[in-house]
Amino acid sequence: MKFLRSFLSVLLVTGYMVTKIFAGDLLYGPTLEQTGVSSTEGSIVVYREEDGDTRSTPAIFIDGNIVGSLLPGEFSQTKVCGDAIKLRIATRGGVVYKGQSQRLKIHQGKITYVKITQIADHTFRPLIVNETEGEEALRNIKRTSNILNRYVAQVKFDTDSLFAFDSARLMPSASRALDKLVRDIKSCPSQIKHIQIIGHTDRIGDKAYNQKLSLKRARAVADYLAKRGVAIPMDVEGRGSSEPVTRNCRGRFSSKLIECLQPDRRVVVNLLNGANND
Template identity: 30%
Template sequence: MFKRNNTITAALCGAVLFCGLPLTVQAAPVEKAFASTYQPVAAVSSGQAQVVYYRTGQPGQANGSAHVYVDREFHTGLLPGGFTAFCVAPGDHTLGAYLNDAPQYQGKSTDMYRAEFLGGKTYFLRSDSGSNGAPQVVSRMDAERELAGSRMQVHALSRASAVESCRYQQGATYKDYTLSGDVLFAFGKSGYQDITSGGYAAVRELISQLNSDNAQPKRIQVIGHTDPFGSEASNQVLGLKRAQTVRRLLLDGGLPASVVSATSAGSHEPVTEDCYGSKSEQVQCNAPNRRVVVRVETPEQL
């Protein structure tokens, strides 16, 4: 998909970069740099191509920003654990994410990486320390596993004129089925051998409901959610393990492996937050947060 263009523009942007965007990107407080956590993006119309560009790492790591350029124009600065989603017209575009960009600001002065984007397609691109400049193309399943817990980058305004608001396909929809974590697992457990009898029954009922709905899913994402007890990292792992276990049960029930993926939101998306009292009271209050959501994308409204 990507190819190197040996023609590199010699002139650097110089004084035109006085706007100070890189300084703004790097100095933005973490709590103001991010918005909502990643949710699966819907399909776009045939008149657009969609790009989900993300940076690996934990939100808040102070490694500086990776400046994202689209057709030589600044779009955003990705901090570790951040992502941006945008659309462009189908066709030829240049883009990249550059770490330690100052003072040359390569994305404004070079056309080193060029891609042909097809209408109606969504592309997942990753930036990390090993891909300075060149985006890494990632499959949707792998990308959304890495995007679990990532948050939308919101602290910089896009200057890229090629970036458009996305127009999503009519009729594509999502439906969420929520399974209680306390029904599925004992407290703190996550393995296949830890599923309760009630958990097996709940998953069988869900599979039966999907079959009766004649959903014919295009994609199913199993999302593990935890309560706030424990560290952010441990909750992320626990949520993923629970999602992977439920995914295995769905496959056991006959759903095709090619459309079912597992990811974790950890404790980032609570449905209840005001829990007080003793530890046991807080555990009980946080029960709604311990859940596994099975998100089904279908071509028609269920």
């Protein structure tokens, strides 16, 4: 299974970009015990009441990652570590509708209820409801979504903010971004079960050398996390220049080309709530 790479609601701080961390664990049962949400996390419940239409299916995306696909009379619950997410409702079936993202505030220690309502053209839109209405609706909804999202979050580091050019030694200034990642991981210790760290380089230089450099940089990040007390199993991988994200960077080696290719030089950290089955 390939990791989802599209992500929304990113925060850029010294080369650090991260989606709001969330996990796809379902809290089973229509009663939705409040004790299932800790003081450092919130929860979002998205539900669809019985409407008789099985031709069109709303797919629930949080920060660009699917967490549920609802038939009539189903709900999906997702734990969230963070204070806001971007929620998008897409439609599959007779009508294909991408849906628009909307920012949703999450309250730690509480459940946020979102009702999915159908509009005339078989597409769906989210409606935030109060706790009383949400709890009442869930009394009549007995089934959870059959999708269990194993993806938690993707963190992207600009390697120019972590390493000097052509080096795999972390710069002192890298600690700001990496320490924030450590805090995010430790804020949801029960959610993150596995970490995958992938290094990437630009296309300048020898491919074999770039492969080794990208692996060394991924290992440097993993070592830093471990030294700061992150005991979660980690895999490291170097992909060299095989997966560029830039376009139209042309010309010979120069400072201008180096600047253009900057987005290719990155370390991506995938935080998972299940084993790595990539």
